[in-house]
Amino acid sequence: MNYLWAFVVGGGICVVGQLLLDYTKLTPARILTAFVVAGVVLSAVGLYAPLAEFAGSGASVPLLGFGHLLAQGVQKAVDAIGLPGAFTGGLTAAAGGIAASLICGVLAALLAKSKDQN
Template sequence: MSYVWAFVVGGAICVVGQLFIDYTKLSPARILTGYVVAGVILSAVGLYKPLADFAGAGASVPLLGFGHLLAQGVQNAVDECGLPGAFTGGLTAASGGIAASLIFGVLAALVGKSKDQN
């Protein structure tokens, strides 16, 4: 049953993003950034952790989950080392995902062939 809830919650998050793309003039970059910021805010007020616990990967994999990860990293680092943790905690918590995206981006650039869009 956890797969079903992960699919439903992840799908709902994607549907909201698609509605933003279809019915607003927001650029995809602004929508993606808004999702990360919304994840941070929902995590800060304590609403996202129960959703992530309930839906698993359906809530933790999308960009909302990345914002939640950043907020949790900052919160843990501030608890451990005080105010400097506000600057280091988010990057420490998300370093694996950030490193993987950079590595796979470079690999894709090496394998792919660039060309003009026009």
């Protein structure tokens, strides 16, 4: 069942993104940004944690989950060290993903070359 809900919830979140792409003039970069901010908001109002509990990777793999991660990190850090946690918590929690992307990016640049699309 874990897998089924991961599939359905994750796929469903992607469909929301697709509807935004098809019906609005939002560019992909704007949609990604909106998803992350929306994830922070949904997490802050307490809606995302139950969804992540229920759908596992279906909720954490889409970029909404990235926002949830930032919000949770901030919360944890504020609990631990107070106000400075508002500055440190987000990126601390997201550090793994961001660092991995950047490292993969530079290594890929070393190994690969820009290619024609056909």
